[in-house]
Each structure stands twice: as C-alpha cells, then as structure tokens.
Amino acid sequence: MDASGQFGAVGKRPTALRQRELPLRGIALAGSLLVWIAMFAISVSVVIWHARDSVRRETESAFMLAKAAATLTLPTAFQRRDVMAEATRIAADIRAQRHVTAELRDAAGQQVQLPAMLPVPVENDAPEWFARLFRPPPMQDVFPITQYPNVLGLLEIRTEPSDEIAEIWRDLTVLVPLLLVTGLLAVGSTMALTLLVVRRLNQLGAGLERMRIGELDAQTPRSGLAELDALGEGIDTLASHLARERAENRLLQGRMLSLAEAERARIATDLHDEIGPRLFALRAAVEQARRQDVSPELAENLAAIAAHSDAIRDSARAAIDDLRPSPDDAEGLEEMIRELLIDFGEAAPQVAFDLHIPEALPEPGESGRIAMYRFIRESVLNALRHARPTHIAVDIQTEGRQIRARVCDDGPAPLREGRRGLGHQGMRDRAAAIGAEWLPPRRDGGMTVTEFRMTFP
Template sequence: MIHVEDRFGLDIIRWIAVLVPQRRLSLNGLATAFSVLGGLALCGAVMAVLMLNARRSIEAETAAAFHAARQAAAQRMTFTHDAHQMIREATRVAEEIGAMPHVAVDIVFPGRIARAAPPAVGSVLSSPEVPEWFDALLRPPLQMDQIQVPHPNLPSNVLIVSDPSARITELWNNFRLVVPMLVMAVFGVVGLIVAVNRLILRRLRRLLDALAAVRRGDMSCRAPDDCLTEFSALARGVNDLATHLQAEHRENDLLQTRLLTLSEAERAKIASDLHDEMGPRLFALNAALAEARDAVQSVNGAGRGQLDEALRATEIHAHAVRDSARDAINTLRPMLLGYGSLTELLGELIAQFSEIAPDVNIRLTGECVLDSDELSELSIYRFVRESLLNAVRHGKAGNIRVSLRTEHGPGPGGEIRRSPGHGSDAGCVSQIVVRVSDDGCGPPTAPVRHGYGLIGIRDRARALGATYVAPCRDGAWTITELRMPFQCLFLP
C-alpha cells in the first residue's frame, strides 16, 4: 500500500524527470536545491505563522482595550450642572482612558475637536517608522464609539478610537530582530545539510573510483576504509568483490596460459611430425624423380617427350608440396628457439620480409638478453611478424622500424623484482617494449572487424600479462606496441 507521502515524493520525481528528460540529475545539486528551497519555504512559513499570531493577538488586545475604554467612559461620565466642572471631569476621564493601551480618546465640541490625550502611549516612542505593508498586515479594522457628555448646555462627545500603533511598533522592532536570526538559522541548517551531503558524496566517489579501477582491470586497487560504519561496510564489500575478481582473473590467466602452452606444444608437435614424416618422403620423391630423369635420357622414340613433360610436372608439384609443407611448419613453429637470441631471430625474420618486399626499408634497433620463457619469446616473434605483414600488405608502407627497449620500474601489482648479479641499474625489472612503426596509410578510419592475427596477438598478450596497443596513427606514422613483463638486461 502506497501512502500519500510516498505518492507525493513519486510525483515530484516524475515531475523532475519530465522537466529535465535528457539530463542526468546530480544528487549534490538536488540536495542543495531542495535544501535551499526547503529552507526558504520553512522561513516563509514561520514568518507567516508569526504574522498571523501577531495579528490575532493585536485584534484580541485591541478589542478588549476598546471594550474596557467604553465601559470606563460610560461609568465615569456623571451629570453635573456646572459646565466647567463637567468639562474638567470629561477631560480627566479622557486622560485616564487615553492612558490605556490600544485606544485613543478625543473630546469633540461643536465646530472643533479638543484632543484631551495623546492617541496612544506608544506613539511617542523613538522607534523607526513602521513600513506600510507591515502596518497593513497587522492593523485590525478600526473601532470607534462616541460617549455623549451628560450636560444639556454643553453638546459634546467623548470619541473613543482603537489605535494599536504602539503594539505594531513593538512587533516591528521584534520582527527586525527575529527574522534575520531565523534566516541565519535556516541557512545554517541548509549549510550543514550541504556539508554532510558533500561528505557523503566524497566517500561515495572514493568507492566509485575503486569500482572504476576494477572495471578498467586494475584488480589491485582497493577502496579506503572509513570511520563511518555504513561506508566501512560498503568499502569492505567493494574490496571483497575486487579480491574475488582478482582471484578469478588470476585463475583465468593461468588457464589461458596453460591453454596457450598446450596449443604451442601441439603446434610444435604437429610441425615436428610434418618435418619428420614429410621430409624423408619428399627427399625420396626428389631422388626418385632425379633417377627417372636420368633414365629418360636413354629412352628413344616418340614417347620420350611426353615422359619428359610428365617428369617435369611431377617435379614442379613435388617442389610445391615441399614449399607448402615448409610454410606450414614455419607457421606452426615460426622459429627454432635455442639456436639464437630473439634479436637474431627477428633479424632473420626481417631479412625474409626484405626478400618478399625488396622496395620496403625495414630496420631493427635495440637489443636485449631476455630472462624469459619460450612462450613469451614466441609471442614477441608472432607480434612482429603479424605487424610486418599488416604494414606491407595493407599499409603499403615504404619504411618500417622495429625497436626493442626496456622500461624499468615496478612490475605487475606494484612490486619490484631484481635480476641477480647485473648491478643496481640492470637489476630493476619491468618490461620490454616492442614497437613497430611504418609510414603507410595506417588503419582504416571506420570501425572494422579485426582479423584473426590481431585477435590472436591480443589474446596472447592478455594470457601472458602483457599489454597490446593496437595500430594507431601518430603523425605520419602508424604505431603498434607490445609491452611484455620480463627480467632483462639491456645491452647498449
């Protein structure tokens, strides 16, 4: 069951959503706006209540004073034959009644008015002038009555008029003091609400920053603990989630590494089987073809030409099978690890591409001795080969640069590892950066689906904890990088 207050709150939210349909609302802005509006509304309500109570009080006091003045004048005005005595008595009664609050008394004679007393005691106070709007809000309707002086030869009246000017002036003086204090108190509360809201939002922003870091892949980021119980519980929840995701990512990375290792081992086995099985058979086939060509030389007759053409076609197909097998073996096992450093193997790869594309200038800079495993070296080799192939085939590059360098610093997770026995500078372990730059046309501006080569590089990098930077333009050059965490020693 929805209460009226809940419906009212929902109506306000719907009204705000309709008013600002395309913008996201800020909690800080909403809290500040509602606090200011609520403070102003509260201040206005309090002042309205004060004004209403003051008006009712003035009406009651003025009515009571006017009624008392009428009764006093009626009781004190007694008949006497002496006109002067009667005037003195009327004047004395008027002065006594005029001393009462909220009333003014005048003695009215034919043709003139003789004021016997001031309108009210408050009219002579040295207070500032009351504004007209304030006087109009508080002044009740005018009450007036005339008491006839009981003398046949002295036609005069005692005029009694309600006059709450003194009370209104007193309330105005109080109003000038109370309203600023009320406004200051309301805005003080609003400021306190805004400060508490910012304090809460600051703590929420810390939690959001931690969640954003986890979303970016930084599983080592943790939310700071808080002195407030609720935010401390939220921080623990975020940290537990990050710890769980970190463990899951480590398990996934380990699984990917194992799968990659098994895949490379299977590829190596297939390459070895192809080499061991097809190598001798192709050698025997070529030897048999050579013997057959020698035997053809001793054949005479019309069938010699046809036999010679058949042997030549067989040799061509045998060479094609040999080249296909060699390409398949090189694809499955692109380099012979253990027969040279990674830099030397990359140099041989560049030499192969230079033979394929002699018009392209390919240069290798940098050298490093890697304390790494075979899988990491193979991943770097595949990255360079795929990048060179894309630059030559798709980028139509004329100049390609392949650089190797090391960047020292904290390793993954922020730890510093040391390589044994190479000095202080060489001992810091970070990563090797392999960069391939070309002056070709670069990647297409429109988003396209990446080929399997780039997808394979990205998956390998993620499995090995490396960072792969996809091809992007930097001025006139297209740059792609692979940052592999290693223990290495740079050789100048």
C-alpha cells in the same frame, strides 16, 4: 575473466537515461531550499496569524476597559462640579493607555488640548502596508459631556493599535533575520553533508573505474560513514575476487598457450621428420629417372614431378617456419626479440630493421612473453610477405604496469578488414585470451602501424 571486459558494458549507460539524471548536489540544494522556504513561510504565517489575533483581542479589551472607565468616572449632569475639567482628565488618562486614544471637543466642536500623561506613547515605526495587515476593524464610542441643562462637549474613545503593531514589527525584524540565518545554516549543513557523501561516492566510482580498466589491487579509502564504508568494503572484496579469478585465468591461458606452442612444435617436427625425407627420396628418384634414356613425353612428366616436389618442399618449409616454436623458455623477452630480428635480417637483407626497447624490460610472464613474441613475429612476417617494405621498426615501451609493442613498416597501406587472413585472427584471439589488446594495422605518417598492449602482473 577480464575485469575490463566485465565492467566496460556496465559502466556505459544509455544516453536517454543519462539525460534524465540529476546531480545529487543539485537535488540536495533544491530540496533543502524548498524545505527551508516552506518552513519559513509556515513560521511567518503562524506568527502573523497569532499576532493579528492578539492585536484584535488586546485592542478590544483595552477599548472595553476605557469605555467602562469613562462610563463610571464621568460626572453626571446634575453634579455641581467642573465637568469639563473632569472630562479633560479622563480623556488624558485614556490617551495614556495602550491600544486606545481619546479626543475631547467643546460645545462648538473645537478640540480641547489635553495634558501630556505618562507613559509616553510608543513610536510607531511600522510601515503603512504592515499596519494595514494587522490593524483590526476600528471601534469607537462617543460620550456627551453635560451639565444640566447644557451640553458642554463630547468625549470620543477609539481603538488605536499602532503601538502594538509597532512592537510586532520590531519583533519580526529580529525574527526574520534569525530565520534567514537559521535557514542558511541548515542549508549549509545539508550541503556539507551532501558534498561529503558525494565525495565518498566519487571515490567509490573511481574504485569501480579502476576495476573496469583492470586495476584490481587499489583499496577504496574509508570515510567514517558506516553505510558507505560497508559499500567500499564490498567493492574491495569484489576487486580481490576478480583479481584472484584473473590470476587463475591468466595461469590457465598461459598453460593453454604453452600447450599450443608444444603442439606447434610437434607438428613442425612431424613435418620436418616425416615429409622432408619422403620429399628428398621423391626428388632423388625423379633425378635418377631423368638421367636415364627416356622418351620426351616421360621426361616432361618427370620435370613436372620435380617442379611439384620443389613446390611442396617450399610450402613445407614455410609451414615449418610458421610453426617454429619460440626460443628457449629460459631466455627473456628482450633476448627472444633480438634473436628474432637477427633471423629476419638474415632472411631479408634488403630490409633495414630497427629495435627500440627499454633498458629494463619487465617480464610479462610465460603467456605474455609468448603472446608478445608471436605478435612481433607475425607482424614482421606479414610486412615482409605483403608490403615489400625497405624499413621495419619495432618499438617497445612500458608505462606503469602496461607494456606496448608497435611494429611499423614503410610498405603500402594495409589490406581491408575483409581480406585479412588467419594471422590477424590468431593475434586477435591470442590477445583476447590473456586480456590484452591488439590494434589492427593502420596508416600513420606514411607508415603501416600495428600495436599490441597488455598488462603484466
């Protein structure tokens, strides 16, 4: 079970689905802003509705009280009193009250100057558009000032809610900033919590990504959020299970490769022990027959038999070389590779071989050692058989827990995919069996390059 193979398909989402996805931070920000705007609009609407009703009721109440006071206190037309002076005092008293105002005019229609009365009217600093929003329908009433038989003037009483509207304006100028600050704090808190959750989700995603590439030993960090920590523990448990499964699979693959190597060695031995002596006996018999006095036709047939026996011998030797097992298992990977290239150098002296290998090459395990050895051997053999190179370089590098081998030759371009033989298929299958990666030959800088990458335990 290869972790990278399992999670590679899961981690890739269809493009059409990804285009419809929205980031959680954007959703949280838009949602919190919409909720705050709705709450702000509702709060302000409720305040305005109640304030308008309050202004209407208070101005009506104040108007009725002022009207009753004027009715009860104005002198009658038959009293021998200074009626205009009394009306002036009453008008001044009404003007001093909240939510109402009064004007006194004489018989000629001229406005009578009223004395200033406490309390001082509240300054009206509300803008006109705001005052129009809260101002209720106006109410007014006129009382004639008479002293029989003359009409001395008129007392007019009107509603004047400017002071109440000014107070509402000042209250709202305090309330609205408070609502704004409260909304910003709420949005900020929501975004902070969202960022915390997103950060934790990103950490969990990073853990899944490590699982996808095969790193199963890393633990996901804890955030203190119970639900997300439970999810992280589940991911860690899954990673541990996959690590155990991978270890068991690698052990089984190692055993399978070992059995395959043993079978290859047995077949090579059988070829050498069984076919070799018979071919030698056949060749000896043919040579003995050719030394006797035979007809030209029979001599020609014996020569053909000798040629065919030589061809079979060469084919058997090539097969035995291909099936020849790797060096002694007691040797390390570095010794195995060096001995392999020495053998190739003796077999192909016209080719220059270079080997670049780290000073401390880690041991990738039995199956990894066999797979790496077979890859290098098969790649060099392919180059020697098909590319006619003058230079072959073997480069081995390590990075973290990954080991990479590159075989480069200066022969012509590699064969097309459809013409690759069983050797390439064998390398591909061997890499897949141990969770490694084999890259087929490609041209790079005038060289034919093939690579083998695997992760060692």
